[in-house]
Amino acid sequence: MSEPTIRTAERVELLVGETSEGAQELQPRKQTGSDELGREVGAVLRLNGLNLDPNSIDYERRDDETMIINMGPSHPSTHGVLRLMLELDGEFVLRTKPVIGYLHTGMEKTAEELSYVQGGTNVTRMDYLSPVINELCYSMAVEKLLGIEVPERAVWIRMMMSELNRVSSHLVWMATNGMDLGSTSMMIYGLRDRELVLAFFEKTAGLRMNLNYVRPGGVAADLPDGWQDDVLVICDTVTERTYEYDQLLTGQPIFRQRLVGVAPITAEEALALSVTGPLLRSTGVPWDLRRSMPYLAYDQVEFDVIVGTYGDNFDRYAIRLNEIRESLRIVRQCIDMMPKGDYRSQDAKVTPPPRARIGESMEALIHHFKLFTEGFHVPAGEVYSAVESPRGEIGCYIVSDGGPKPYRLHVRGPSFVNLQAIPLLMRGGSMSDAITVISTVDPVMGEVDR
Amino acid sequence: MISLPPLAPPAVVTSDALACDLACFPTRDQYFALVSSFKDDGFELCADVCGVDYLEYMDRALPEGVAATRFEVVTNLLSLSKKRRVRIRVQAGNEDPEVDTLFDLYPGSEAMEREAFDMYGILFTNHPDLTRILMPEDWEGHPLRKDYGSGRVPVQFKEAPGPR
Numbered sequence: 001m002s003e004p005t006i007r008t009a010e011r012v013e014l015l016v017g018e019t020s021e022g023a024q025e026l027q028p029r030k031q032t033g034s035d036e037l038g039r040e041v042g043a044v045l046r047l048n049g050l051n052l053d054p055n056s057i058d059y060e061r062r063d064d065e066t067m068i069i070n071m072g073p074s075h076p077s078t079h080g081v082l083r084l085m086l087e088l089d090g091e092f093v094l095r096t097k098p099v100i101g102y103l104h105t106g107m108e109k110t111a112e113e114l115s116y117v118q119g120g121t122n123v124t125r126m127d128y129l130s131p132v133i134n135e136l137c138y139s140m141a142v143e144k145l146l147g148i149e150v151p152e153r154a155v156w157i158r159m160m161m162s163e164l165n166r167v168s169s170h171l172v173w174m175a176t177n178g179m180d181l182g183s184t185s186m187m188i189y190g191l192r193d194r195e196l197v198l199a200f201f202e203k204t205a206g207l208r209m210n211l212n213y214v215r216p217g218g219v220a221a222d223l224p225d226g227w228q229d230d231v232l233v234i235c236d237t238v239t240e241r242t243y244e245y246d247q248l249l250t251g252q253p254i255f256r257q258r259l260v261g262v263a264p265i266t267a268e269e270a271l272a273l274s275v276t277g278p279l280l281r282s283t284g285v286p287w288d289l290r291r292s293m294p295y296l297a298y299d300q301v302e303f304d305v306i307v308g309t310y311g312d313n314f315d316r317y318a319i320r321l322n323e324i325r326e327s328l329r330i331v332r333q334c335i336d337m338m339p340k341g342d343y344r345s346q347d348a349k350v351t352p353p354p355r356a357r358i359g360e361s362m363e364a365l366i367h368h369f370k371l372f373t374e375g376f377h378v379p380a381g382e383v384y385s386a387v388e389s390p391r392g393e394i395g396c397y398i399v400s401d402g403g404p405k406p407y408r409l410h411v412r413g414p415s416f417v418n419l420q421a422i423p424l425l426m427r428g429g430s431m432s433d434a435i436t437v438i439s440t441v442d443p444v445m446g447e448v449d450r
Numbered sequence: 451m452i453s454l455p456p457l458a459p460p461a462v463v464t465s466d467a468l469a470c471d472l473a474c475f476p477t478r479d480q481y482f483a484l485v486s487s488f489k490d491d492g493f494e495l496c497a498d499v500c501g502v503d504y505l506e507y508m509d510r511a512l513p514e515g516v517a518a519t520r521f522e523v524v525t526n527l528l529s530l531s532k533k534r535r536v537r538i539r540v541q542a543g544n545e546d547p548e549v550d551t552l553f554d555l556y557p558g559s560e561a562m563e564r565e566a567f568d569m570y571g572i573l574f575t576n577h578p579d580l581t582r583i584l585m586p587e588d589w590e591g592h593p594l595r596k597d598y599g600s601g602r603v604p605v606q607f608k609e610a611p612g613p614r
Contacts, residue, residue, distance in 0.1 A: 024581050035553070035578030044557050101584040108569070109594055271494045271530075279522025287530050380511065384526055384537060386497070395498050397524065401507045411499040412526075412562075420561050449584060 005380030026068055026097040028206045040087075040095040042405035044269045066094060067362040073102045077435045080445030084422070084434070091430045096423040100416075103449035111409035112158030116142050119406065123396070126411055129172055129448035130157075131388045134411075135214035135229035140295065141385040142216040143395040145378050148350065151342040152289035154218035154235050159296045160231070160334035161204070161213065162387075163327040167238060169390040170320045170327075173442050174245060177317065180439040181258050186249060193241055196234050203230065217351050218344025228335050235328045235335075242324050250318075259314040263425040263437045265341035266311060273424070274417050277392025277439060278323070282315035289330060289388040301333045316440040323390075349376050391415050391442055413447035455491030473537040475516045481523075481540045488489075488527050488536060489555050495557035497535070498526040501542070501566035505579040505596040521547035523573055525559075542572055551577040569594035 026040065072083035080113050081102035087095040094100075123138040124131040136158055143150060171194040178186025198208040203224050205213040213220050224230075267283040280287055288305040290298040306322040308315025343351075344351050352371050353364035376438050380402040386395040394415030399408040418441055425437045454474070476484045502522045504510060512518055521542040528535050542549050551574035552559040563574045564583040571592040574580060581587060591598055 024583070024587050033578060039557070039578060069451075101586070102581075104584040106593060106600075109600055113600070272557050274496050274556060274562075276495075285530065292530070292533055299479065332481075382524075384498070384535070393497060393528075395526065397498065397500060397526070399502055399507075401510070407507055408502045409499040410498075410502075410524075412500075417558060418560060420558055 004421065005127055017300045024099050024101075026087060026095060026099075026287060028068070029087075037095075040423050042096075042098050044272050044424055050207075066090070069080065071434070073449075078438055079443060080177060081443055082419075082438065082443060082448070084438075086426070086431075086434065088431070093426045093431065093434055096426045096434075098419050098422055100419065100445075100448050103445045105450070107450045108409055108411065110163070111406055113405065115404045116216060116378055116406065117371060117375045119409070120215050121210070123409075123411065124210045124212055126413065126450055127389060127391070127394065127415070127444050129169040129444050130162075130165050130389050131209055131211050132161045132214055132395060133387060134161055135212065136296075136387075137385055137387045137394050137411075138215050138394045138409075139216045140387065141383050141398045142378065144383045144385055145381055145400055146216065146350065146376075148217060148345055149348050150218055150345060152339045153341040154343050154345075155296050156334055156338050157219050157223060157343060158214055159298065159301075160331055160338070161201075161219075162201065162296075163330045163334070164197050164231070164234070166327045167234075167324050167331075168194045170324045171197070171238070172323075173320055177436075177439045178249070180435050183249065183252075183255065189241070189245065189248075190242060193238055196237060200227075200234060200331075203227075213345070217347060218342070220344075222343045231331060231335055231394050235332055239325060242321060245321065250321075256314065258432075258436055259317055259440075260312065261310070262311040262313045262433050263429060264310055264442070265421060265425060268422060270311070270421065272419050275392070275421050277388070277390070277414050277418065278316050278319045279392065279418055279421060281306065281319055282411050283311035284309055289386060289393060293386075295387055300337070301330050303330050304329075313436050313440045319367040320390075320442075329398070377402060377404050378406075386412070389414055391444065391447075392418060394447075411447075411450060413450060415441075415443040415445075416448045416450075419443050419448060451465070472535075473539055475513060476538065476540055476582040478540060478542065478549055481538070482555075485525065485527070485552055486555055488538075489588075491529075491531040492531050493527040493534075493536065494607045495528040495530060496525065496552060496559045496562075497528040498524075498560050499552065499566060500524050501547075501570035501594070503570055503594065503596045517541065520544045521570060523547075523549050523566065523572060525552070546573070547571070548573040549573060550575050553577055568586060568592065572596070581592035 038354045067088045069086055069088060070083060071086060072078040073081040083099040085097045085099060086093050107122055107126060111119055114122055118134050123134045127134050171190045172369060175187045175190025178190060201211060202208045203367040205211040205220060265283060267285050270280045270283050284307050286305050286307050291305050303326045306319045306326065308319055348367055352368050358368055359363040378400045380400055382399040384395055386393050394414055395412035398406050401407040422437060422441060426434050469478060474484060474498050502524060503520060504522060505520055508518055519541040523540050523542045525538040540549055548590060551563055561583060563577055564580060566572050568582045568584050569592055582589060
């Protein structure tokens with residue numbers, strides 16, 4: 001009788017050790033260095049240097065009493081193709097390692113082959129829940145390199161659209177978070193309300209998502225006739241409904257038990273992990289780029305920066321719910337204060353001539369042709385622009401060599417960075433808490449993998 | 451001009467004239483000490499780390515005293531208390547680019563440095579887990595390098611080789 005083959009730890013090492021650059025997976029403890037182990041158990045603050053003995057953590061559990069399992073990449077709670085490898089002790093999480101890259105399509109490489117005019121269509125697909133804010137970040141970087149001013153009306157249109165986008169993004173978050181916690185009615189409601197915003201996007205830009213609406217030099221089109229009424233309806237309806245959701249969820253005992261006090265993070269840990277957005281604000285750090293380093297016209301409108309106290313799941317929920325209200329408050333002010341004028345820069349170098357001019361003017365035709373074949377040349381230099389996306393600081397770093405295409409375009413995705421907090425947040429919690437952690441960190445995999 | 455933090459290593463080249471932002475140009479040896487001094491000076495957050503391959507743009511403008519190399523690591527630090535950003539561009543080398551990791555200062559730089567390694571093959575000394583992050587782990591080459599050649603691998607559906 002032949003002996004049965006058993007996949008021991010040594011065998012696993014052989015399986016993954018053959019590849020060129022080393023394994024991305026969660027390894028057995030004895031094969032993991034202390035620094036890496038520290039990350040996986042969520043030890044972030046190292047005051048005197050971290051000194052973890054692989055065998056001394058969780059000493060009450062030996063390696064063969066725990067289990068390394070995969071969660072994802074295709075799992076309904078992972079919000080896309082996020083793969084988590086968990087070391088479990090029974091039902092409790094000891095170590096976590098996110099394995100990403102399943103949605104990687106090389107968008108930064110693609111960006112080097114698209115002209116600045118086309119670039120917006122690329123970046124808008126990164127964080128597909130907040131396309132306007134991606135485009136805004138990219139356009140602001142290009143404008144900074146070009147050194148052009150954007151007309152006042154374009155600034156306010158941009159601000160209104162990005163706040164509406166924040167509302168729709170947070171509504172999707174409310175929906176998916178509700179679904180993860182078993183409140184399927186919240187999912188239907190959240191997606192229903194988001195449709196209001198998307199319908200307005202469609203009316204304005206022609207598309208529901210991936211708008212390519214904010215472009216270098218301004219926005220693609222003026223607001224449609226009667227936009228004030230449409231936007232007011234959105235504001236009134238969604239504001240009223242946030243109070244319904246308050247009633248539905250906030251006091252709900254099961255909902256509270258899943259969130260209150262679960263997966264806390266301190267301000268020091270969040271800062272060390274470069275975490276931004278609602279995740280950082282939940283710890284009580286009032287850091288919101290709209291307030292702290294104002295761009296567009298955020299210094300001319302009134303709004304509150306919502307901060308939490310405990311940094312737990314419930315704070316993150318409450319912050320997002322209230323940010324919907326604050327965003328709608330900004331949108332209302334935009335309706336009142338929207339200036340008249342051009343919606344895009346009149347600089348013929350970056351803005352195509354109006355359609356009517358092309359039929360009668362040779363120069364306009366040439367300009368139009370040049371702009372959409374070759375694109376405009378951008379002065380050499382490098383720039384980093386950052387704006388506040390619903391998930392945190394989204395940054396765009398562009399290097400230009402003076403040509404019509406970016407030499408290098410790098411996007412700092414807030415989800416990509418925030419994902420590093422997951423091992424810390426999951427440590428010690430149960431599997432069901434792991435679901436709420438993924439949900440409240442709110443990663444958008446399109447942006448994580450780019 | 452940027453005022454360097456008091457503990458910064460001497461003779462770090464700084465410039466605010468090149469682009470729209472402020473930048474420091476340390477050498478590889480000064481890099482870690484410089485970032486460390488910025489951290490002590492109140493730059494709490496490491497916003498971004500990314501690599502750049504300047505193979506086709508070696509004649510880029512740099513302040514005097516900085517020798518251009520093919521690879522560059524660009525680090526953006528953010529100070530919440532001062533509401534300021536600072537950019538650190540370190541020339542990482544030509545053939546085997548390598549700089550110190552910021553992991554000991556900012557644990558949050560881990561994933562970003564892994565990405566720079568994955569995309570450019572820039573090594574980060576003492577990084578705890580320098581493996582590929584976005585590409586499959588058996589991938590050959592570093593796709594964002596300028597000599598990588600996009601379109602080198604035939605894509606299915608487009609000039610795909612026939613059956614057999």
